Each structure stands twice: as structure tokens, then as C-alpha cells.
Amino acid sequence: MKNTTPTPSTASSIRPFRIDAPQTELDELRARLAGARWPDQPRGTGWERGVPLDELRRLAERWRAHDWRRHEARLNEWPQFITEIDGQAIHFAERRSPEPDALPLLLLHGWPSSFVEFARVADALADPRAHGGDPADAFHVLIPSLPGFGFSGPYLEPAWAAQRTARAFVELMRRRGFARYGAHGGDVGAGVAGNLSALDPDRVVGVHVVTDPRTAVAFASFSGDPAANPALSEEERARVVAHKQRSKDGGAYLDIQTTRPQTLAYALSDSPVGQLAWIAEKFKEWTDPAAPSLDEAVDLDQLLTNVTVYWLTRSGASSAHVLYDNMHAREWGAPGPAPVGFAVFGADSFVRKLLDPGHRIAHWTEFDRGGHFPAMEAPERLTADVRAFFRGLR
Numbered sequence: 001m002k003n004t005t006p007t008p009s010t011a012s013s014i015r016p017f018r019i020d021a022p023q024t025e026l027d028e029l030r031a032r033l034a035g036a037r038w039p040d041q042p043r044g045t046g047w048e049r050g051v052p053l054d055e056l057r058r059l060a061e062r063w064r065a066h067d068w069r070r071h072e073a074r075l076n077e078w079p080q081f082i083t084e085i086d087g088q089a090i091h092f093a094e095r096r097s098p099e100p101d102a103l104p105l106l107l108l109h110g111w112p113s114s115f116v117e118f119a120r121v122a123d124a125l126a127d128p129r130a131h132g133g134d135p136a137d138a139f140h141v142l143i144p145s146l147p148g149f150g151f152s153g154p155y156l157e158p159a160w161a162a163q164r165t166a167r168a169f170v171e172l173m174r175r176r177g178f179a180r181y182g183a184h185g186g187d188v189g190a191g192v193a194g195n196l197s198a199l200d201p202d203r204v205v206g207v208h209v210v211t212d213p214r215t216a217v218a219f220a221s222f223s224g225d226p227a228a229n230p231a232l233s234e235e236e237r238a239r240v241v242a243h244k245q246r247s248k249d250g251g252a253y254l255d256i257q258t259t260r261p262q263t264l265a266y267a268l269s270d271s272p273v274g275q276l277a278w279i280a281e282k283f284k285e286w287t288d289p290a291a292p293s294l295d296e297a298v299d300l301d302q303l304l305t306n307v308t309v310y311w312l313t314r315s316g317a318s319s320a321h322v323l324y325d326n327m328h329a330r331e332w333g334a335p336g337p338a339p340v341g342f343a344v345f346g347a348d349s350f351v352r353k354l355l356d357p358g359h360r361i362a363h364w365t366e367f368d369r370g371g372h373f374p375a376m377e378a379p380e381r382l383t384a385d386v387r388a389f390f391r392g393l394r
Helices: 023-034 053-064 068-075 122-126 162-175 188-199 234-249 252-257 261-270 272-286 300-313 315-327 350-355 379-393
Strands: 014-017 080-085 088-095 103-108 139-144 181-186 204-211 340-345 363-367
Touching: 023 053, 023 272, 023 300, 053 272, 053 300, 068 300, 080 162, 088 122, 088 162, 103 122, 103 162, 103 188, 103 379, 122 139, 122 379, 139 162, 162 188, 181 188, 181 379, 188 204, 188 315, 204 379, 234 350, 252 261, 252 272, 252 315, 261 272, 261 315, 272 300, 300 315, 340 350, 340 379, 350 363, 363 379
Parallel strands: 103 139, 103 181, 181 204, 204 340, 340 363
Antiparallel strands: 014 080, 080 088, 088 139
């Protein structure tokens, strides 16, 4: 890839960036996939022990045939740039709207995602007129790669937790000349978005975040004591307990990444099959449970493009360190004055009763389908909700 590391003499500059993976690395990736050493799997076991052997073999073969150059060219249709902020390379894609009064909007991904997550929503948000929408809802879309993810690397200095990342994006929006802007985020990106309003109260007009019933945030206030959550019915309490257990069962990845990221880094950097399994498991567990297969939950080519970005940039290792830094952060920030909107995908009735029992959040939307990656799973619904939230904040 070109222009990945700003030099000190251009530390405050913003320079064009273009993805251009070396062919030798693509050839090596395919060779490693073809020569993978596969483990055995106990008979009669499935996803409850991790990604099944047959499923990962299928995904690896699909990845080996994946046309990276075609998807690389699609990504390069977006103007992309790189700059240096606080000593860290920051990569971002930008989709300017043809509408002169468009509102600037940051789209912030999480883990195990990348800026690729927003490939199916960026154009519709930037140019609603061309997608059957109202041009008054247009955005200038800016999609950064979080430090340690994708082309915002290498990640050599620790302590890039949510607040420091938010400060970097405040500076990024200043460099782009935006006097007012909004933010949308999910997962780690939601934490970053949540810090922006307090850090930049005069410019951030609103913060839109997504969550789903499988995330820990939905369970944080649940103690099991009926008196502590009187709004929950007995059936809802039982569902919360079941969800919490499933979340605990699937939380080993976080225990490892927030305690021993460097040990994990060697496997993720050396084995593409290992990196694929690490990401595919979470996409299967966190996408719409009603989807019969991973292929029906998300576009598999988009998922494999995301995995390829992780592999080429060694983001498996660096993003694990980001999660460690977030878990050990000493500063968490505080809510700012900007309005906050929630979109809950795969909604269950208990989610709002846990997160917002007093209905203080003015914009709260629930969707019965979707999951942790709505920009990939339900792009039309997410686009509509982002438009609706910011409509009165322009």
C-alpha cells in the first residue's frame, strides 16, 4: 500500500492515499490458504466449540478465489487520504455530496470491522437524490480507519483508547474545515462517537449509535434482582439471563485480546486461516440469528474484503492491542450536550428497559431484524434511521 506512514515534515498535511496491495502479498496469501494445516474436530460438534472445520474450509476456499483487485478498485472509487495526528497515521475515505448544504458525517466502525463496513451506505447517505431520497438529507461522508485498524497503521504506541481517538477525529474534522458535523458509530466506534460531543461541543450536532441485544452494554445494569429492574417481566428477565450466558460463552476473544494481545498477535499475523476464523466466528455469532447462514446474514465478498484488509495491514494484531488499551484506559470521558440517537437491530423488548428505562433518549428506533453490523446487514434501514435522526439537527 502506498503512503501509509506520514513523515515528520508532513505531520499536519493531508495527502492522497490509494490502496495498492503488492501482488507478492496476494500470492503469498493464496499459497498460505492452499497449504493450511487443518486440525481435527470431534464428531458431532458444531458452532458451540467455535467455527466448524467444514465451514472454515469452505470460507478459506472462497477467500482463496476472492478477487481482491476488483474490490480494491471499488474501494479506490472513494477518494482516500492519510494524515498524521498525535503521532499516529490516520487513514480515511471521503464521499463528498453533490448537495451544497450537506451535513458532514463521521462513520466510525468497530471490531472486527473496518472502513469497508460502510461500503453499502456511503453513497446513499452522500447522494440521496440518486437513491430515491430527499436531497435535504445529504451528508458529506467521512469514514476513518480507527488507529490500529486497516490503513491507520502501523500501531506502535499504546494507549489509543476511545477518548484519545475521539480527540484525533476532532482534529481531523478541523483539518477538513467542517464547522458543524455529526457522528455515527457502532461497537468501539460508538464509544469514540460518544466522546466527540464533550470534546467538541460547539461543532458536534448529534451522535447516532447502534447496538444489539448480544452486546454487553445491554446487560450492564441487570443484576437479576426483580426490584432492580421492575420494568422487566419474569419472561424478559429469563431472556436476559439466557442472553448473558450466551454472551459469556462467546466472550473468550475479549478476555484474550484485553489481557494478552501480543501472544495472540503471532497467530493472527502468521496464519490467514487463523485470522479468518477469529473474524468469521464473531460475524456468525453477532449477525441476525434468524439468518440461516453467514452468507445470508452479510455479503460474503464484503466480509472477505474486510478480512483481507486485516490480513494485509496486520490489523488482527494491532486491533487486539486497541481493545487492550480501551479496557485499561484511565480516561473515559463524559457525555456531551449533543442529542444522541439509538438504533437497535435484532431488538428485544428488554433492551430499552435496561438501557433507557425512563425513555430519556428521544430518538430510539428498534428493528426486529439485523445485528451487530447493520451497515452490512440492513443498509437501507440504517441509512433511513441516520437520515431521520439528523433531519432536525441540521
